[in-house]
Amino acid sequence: MSIQDTGSGVALWRQVADGIERGIADGRFVAGEKLPGEIEIAGTYRVNRHTVRRALATLAERGLVRAERGSGTYVEAPRIAYPLRSRTRFSEIVGAGGREPRGQLLSATDEPATRELARQLGLKTGAPLIRIEALRLADRTPICVGTTWLAAGRFPDAGRVYERVRSTTKLLAHYGIRDYRRASTRVAAAIVDATDAVRLDLALGRPVLVVDSTDVDADGKPLLTTRARFAAERVEFVIENS
């Protein structure tokens, strides 16, 4: 691993951080596993413990590791590369990464359309909607919480259906919609709120990626609109420039 003396123009903490990151990248440290203690790392790189702490701090800030006081520093799961395409299926993306996609219904309620929701769905303000809150996981790691609104008239009992199929794709198929595509996607970032923090198993103050999207059928008619909150430290979006 051999670190260079100071004078190389690359800070020691950066060399240590790169070394650990490389260890994670090529599997020397597995996700969930405990890293060696700070004192031990300092020994192997022959630097001060504070220098190791600085390296770990940058890795923690980027979500690659997580420090637990009194216990140790643990490797976090690598981020899922999440392509944003016109055909975006959570199950396909997670499955492609060799992890098992899961869905979990949190709640299904009725509520009237706000003006903004009505506009996105091509309905009138106050039209009856079904609001579905769902948690999506890869294996046992929560990835995102999504709130989906559908017109109650077109998709009666959508909540109960979703509870059974646990997938948006299958939900729409149940109503005879074979194909759909993403009409628009907007991405923003925010700090997780207390409710989502519990659902996503995130510490308070951590960032989330907020994705607003509307799916339409083959004719371009709006089917549903979704606001999803992704745990930023577990996902990175990939935009393909085609």
Place this chain on the structure above:
Amino acid sequence: MSIQDTGSGVALWRQVADGIERGIADGRFVAGEKLPGEIEIAGTYRVNRHTVRRALATLAERGLVRAERGSGTYVEAPRIAYPLRSRTRFSEIVGAGGREPRGQLLSATDEPATRELARQLGLKTGAPLIRIEALRLADRTPICVGTTWLAAGRFPDAGRVYERVRSTTKLLAHYGIRDYRRASTRVAAAIVDATDAVRLDLALGRPVLVVDSTDVDADGKPLLTTRARFAAERVEFVIENS
């Protein structure tokens, strides 16, 4: 070119030096040509002139540029022409270019042969090997990092011997092997990894030439196999069609 603020762990003078070196490497500055003045360089990178001077000083120390008081700073270093022959000696090649060849042992460890290594060395999978990591320089410029594997049975204590003689030729001579030749050579290219980048004093993202080769004795029996990573911007391979 975009230089990062301080805090990235890479010193500004290093970023400037890398930028200029890159300019030389991909031909923006040609050998013999005058670089822009220090004040102008400072302007384009938005740093102090002293910072530029430090960057140029390291490049001068490595022989890439030469400063002439009152006149300017000029690009020196042409690439080393590195012939790939059946008799290939690093020390001879570098010495022929009027530069002093140096070798530096990075590590010497024991490890069992993988199937691939065993095949190349004519041994059984799992046979004990000695793995030597060495850095090779011309004057003070790192040229390549090589990982060499030898059969531990035939070359006991090879690590300690290499540390003393710092040359593959002399290492083999120590075991009574007067002559050897290259049996096979394969050349590939890759992006430098973080560890080699530090060793080769290369900026991240720069290409390396990866050379896999096996040396055999006069009878054609494999002696050692090597995977070397050459700083692509400092070397060009010459294949002589004879």
Place this chain on the structure above:
DNA sequence: TCAAGTTGTCTAGTATCATAGACAACTTGA
């Protein structure tokens, strides 16, 4: 309950990094 081991936080000192300005020494071209 306790000891050992871990991460978190604080103070302090030294070295390096980066900026700023001034002037000397030298080269080049008019």
Place this chain on the structure above:
DNA sequence: TCAAGTTGTCTATGATACTAGACAACTTGA
């Protein structure tokens, strides 16, 4: 010869990097 432009050297100041030591806060397992 002279002016403009170049690199070389000096002093000075503040910010950052690295090391060192001590202790607090916490977790784990015996």
